[in-house]
Amino acid sequence: MGNKPWYKKERKPLIAQDNSIEIPPGLVETCKNCNERLYTKQLAENYWVCPKCDHHHRITSRNWLEILFDNSEFEVFDQGIYTTNPLKFYDSKNYVDRLDAARKKTQLDDACLNGIGKMNGHPVVVSALDFFFLGGSMGSVVGEKVTRAAEKSLKEKIPLVTVSCSGGARMQEGMFSLMQMAKTSHACGKLRRAGVPFISILADPSTAGVMASFASLGDIIIAEQNALIGFAGPRVIAQTIGGELPEGFQRANFCKEHGMVDIVLHRSQIPVILRRLISMFTESADQGTNHISV
Ligand SMILES: [Zn+2]
Numbered sequence: 001m002g003n004k005p006w007y008k009k010e011r012k013p014l015i016a017q018d019n020s021i022e023i024p025p026g027l028v029e030t031c032k033n034c035n036e037r038l039y040t041k042q043l044a045e046n047y048w049v050c051p052k053c054d055h056h057h058r059i060t061s062r063n064w065l066e067i068l069f070d071n072s073e074f075e076v077f078d079q080g081i082y083t084t085n086p087l088k089f090y091d092s093k094n095y096v097d098r099l100d101a102a103r104k105k106t107q108l109d110d111a112c113l114n115g116i117g118k119m120n121g122h123p124v125v126v127s128a129l130d131f132f133f134l135g136g137s138m139g140s141v142v143g144e145k146v147t148r149a150a151e152k153s154l155k156e157k158i159p160l161v162t163v164s165c166s167g168g169a170r171m172q173e174g175m176f177s178l179m180q181m182a183k184t185s186h187a188c189g190k191l192r193r194a195g196v197p198f199i200s201i202l203a204d205p206s207t208a209g210v211m212a213s214f215a216s217l218g219d220i221i222i223a224e225q226n227a228l229i230g231f232a233g234p235r236v237i238a239q240t241i242g243g244e245l246p247e248g249f250q251r252a253n254f255c256k257e258h259g260m261v262d263i264v265l266h267r268s269q270i271p272v273i274l275r276r277l278i279s280m281f282t283e284s285a286d287q288g289t290n291h292i293s294v
Contacts, residue, residue, distance in 0.1 A: 047267040056224055056267050061113035061130035064163045068126055068271055074117030078148050083141050089172040102133045110141035114149045120275040122282045125153045128163035136166030138210050139173040143180025146214055150187035159197040159278055164215040168208020181213035188217040197281040204228050223252035223261040
């Protein structure tokens with residue numbers, strides 16, 4: 001019995017936990033937060049949010065595009081861009097080998113997927129980072145693809161949406177990664193000057209070089225609930241200031257209270273609100289007004 005109170009009932013799992021039952025691969029997933037076993041289909045229908053504990057599981061860039069566009073229909077563009085590995089970098093592994101493994105795992109060229117499709121019938125460009133490809137880190141390819149997405153928006157005068165899910169700049173490309181911060185920021189500046197709407201969505205995590213560049217430059221910044229948002233990690237900051245950090249530090253709600261984020265949403269609400277915003281921007285531009293409430 002140990003310290004367990006006698007009156008506590010054993011909770012019945014949604015799916016049998018009996019390991020002797022063979023479950024075909026891909027049918028069931030385990031929640032990373034509460035360990036509940038869930039049907040993959042049920043989890044996917046729930047935007048990959050655990051129905052039991054509400055944990056938002058990280059999703060791929062392709063999942064994001066499917067969630068955001070009308071009827072999950074979109075056209076991918078800017079495929080086939082590969083890094084030249086400018087530093088010929090290796091640490092415990094060769095960078096080229098890390099890239100090969102990530103490409104095999106994700107079926108992506110690099111950690112970013114660009115797509116064009118419609119939201120509420122209005123054409124929109126989406127550039128989504130993919131955490132499953134080397135932590136969604138921004139190297140020369142990711143920076144180039146985000147910039148090209150912004151340039152496509154500018155050329156076609158249609159809104160840009162970026163989805164950040166990244167640990168920051170890609171250390172294997174050193175200064176070439178850091179230069180992407182200036183490049184993507186400059187592209188966002190061009191959108192602003194041309195009056196083309198840019199909405200930035202921050203998934204968990206949105207940190208370091210990505211957050212310090214295009215991700216924080218949206219006309220509207222939407223954060224997924226409980227997403228980690230910031231530059232340096234909390235441990236580094238706590239060591240630097242030599243003190244304790246406030247509760248909820250660098251989480252979505254904390255960032256909203258401190259003015260870094262405009263809206264914090266449950267993942268299921270993001271496509272709903274995004275569509276309203278796109279309609280508001282697009283239709284008000286057509287009518288020359290901006291008096292539609294969100
Ligand atoms: Zn859960």
